[in-house]
Amino acid sequence: MASPLPPAPVGVHVRAPAKINLALKVGAPRPDGYHPLATVYHAVSLYDDVHAEWAEPDEFELEASGEGVEQVPLDDSNLALRAARLLARTHGGGDRLGVHLTIRKNIPVAGGLAGGSADGAAALLACATLWDIDLAPEVLRHLGAELGSDVPFSLMGGTAVGSGRGEDVAPALARGSYHWVLAFGQEGLSTPAVYRRFDELNPSPEPPEVPADLMNALRGGDPYELGAALVNDLQPAALTLRPQLRRVLDAGLDLGAVGAVVSGSGPTCAFLVEDEEDAVDLSIALSAEGVARKVMRAGGPVVGARVVG
Numbered sequence: 362m363a364s365p366l367p368p369a370p371v372g373v374h375v376r377a378p379a380k381i382n383l384a385l386k387v388g389a390p391r392p393d394g395y396h397p398l399a400t401v402y403h404a405v406s407l408y409d410d411v412h413a414e415w416a417e418p419d420e421f422e423l424e425a426s427g428e429g430v431e432q433v434p435l436d437d438s439n440l441a442l443r444a445a446r447l448l449a450r451t452h453g454g455g456d457r458l459g460v461h462l463t464i465r466k467n468i469p470v471a472g473g474l475a476g477g478s479a480d481g482a483a484a485l486l487a488c489a490t491l492w493d494i495d496l497a498p499e500v501l502r503h504l505g506a507e508l509g510s511d512v513p514f515s516l517m518g519g520t521a522v523g524s525g526r527g528e529d530v531a532p533a534l535a536r537g538s539y540h541w542v543l544a545f546g547q548e549g550l551s552t553p554a555v556y557r558r559f560d561e562l563n564p565s566p567e568p569p570e571v572p573a574d575l576m577n578a579l580r581g582g583d584p585y586e587l588g589a590a591l592v593n594d595l596q597p598a599a600l601t602l603r604p605q606l607r608r609v610l611d612a613g614l615d616l617g618a619v620g621a622v623v624s625g626s627g628p629t630c631a632f633l634v635e636d637e638e639d640a641v642d643l644s645i646a647l648s649a650e651g652v653a654r655k656v657m658r659a660g661g662p663v664v665g666a667r668v669v670g
């Protein structure tokens with residue numbers, strides 16, 4: 362007797378990573394209010410998971426659990442729901458599609474780690490897979506850019522140069538893998554508020570350029586060179602809004618990190634260390650200092666949003 366066919370998949374599971382900005386150079390606001398960026402994104406092994414299952418036609422449902430879930434909006438402003446609706450509207454071919462999305466968060470909300478963008482990217486890929494909509498990666502990234510500036514990178518992953526408002530991404534020539542320790546803040550920081558403070562502190566910034574020393578460090582794969590080249594133009598703005606972050610950065614450097622930087626708009630602080638052993642040591646020592654809500658280890662680069670299983 363022939364063996365029975367495997368059951369049809371009832372859902373799709375996608376995992377998407379957090380990001381750190383190894384470099385974030387910011388220019389003067391454009392007429393549309395966005396800031397021109399020259400950034401180097403780096404995806405790290407801290408992930409949100411999104412499950413997509415069929416729902417009734419035109420039904421778009423969402424539930425969420427995990428880290429910081431009480432701050433995650435469950436209405437139409439959620440980036441995962443927005444992603445599903447955008448895909449259905451633009452590529453649904455007139456079909457009355459529906460989806461039930463479940464987000465499991467590990468990336469802290471408003472942490473400067475692109476957690477919402479990871480969910481948006483994961484939902485785009487999960488829905489495209491569930492609904493059998495075959496899109497080229499660049500088309501998916503183009504859709505992602507409509508959701509937020511960081512979303513195309515959440516789809517791409519790895520280490521990549523971002524330009525425009527951050528949505529224009531291209532893989533960077535980078536060697537090696539890196540060990541990071543992440544220190545989460547007590548409370549999130551609002552990205553628009555940090556950009557506004559940047560404007561106050563920098564009335565006429567230079568046009569942004571990716572720093573040559575950072576690109577050289579990435580080509581060489583040396584953590585010491587990379588540590589010395591980490592740079593974030595938003596860091597002074599984040600520090601004036603959250604002065605206690607100075608103590609966190611200093612503590613990590615005193616305890617042996619080879620580089621320290623506020624990630625994106627903050628308040629997460631990212632510390633680069635030489636190897637896995639140093640990452641364990643630093644995460645234990647930094648936890649004991651009591652300067653951060655939570656301390657975690659992560660590795661990078663990792664791949665962008667991917668279907669799991």
Ligand SMILES: C[C@](O)(CO)[C@H](O)COP(=O)(O)OP(=O)(O)OC[C@H]1O[C@@H](n2ccc(N)nc2=O)[C@H](O)[C@@H]1O
Nearest residue numbers: 394395396398509510511512526527552553556625626
């Ligand atoms: C700080 C970073 O995470 C660095 O990668 C990003 O620039 C933020 O990216 P994001 O959260 O995806 O941001 P978006 O959802 O596109 O925009 C949110 C808000 O951030 C500000 N914003 C964002 C990107 C940018 N290049 N200039 C800006 O001024 C704007 O006030 C905008 O209204």
Ligand SMILES: Nc1ncnc2c1ncn2[C@@H]1O[C@H](COP(=O)(O)OP(=O)(O)OP(=O)(O)O)[C@@H](O)[C@H]1O
Nearest residue numbers: 439440470471472473474475476477478480511552
């Ligand atoms: N799926 C989602 N998860 C978390 N926040 C979301 C989501 N969808 C929308 N939001 C909104 O986005 C805001 C920013 O959250 P997010 O976690 O993306 O910040 P972030 O990591 O600082 O972003 P970025 O690094 O891209 O600037 C939240 O305060 C919340 O109101």
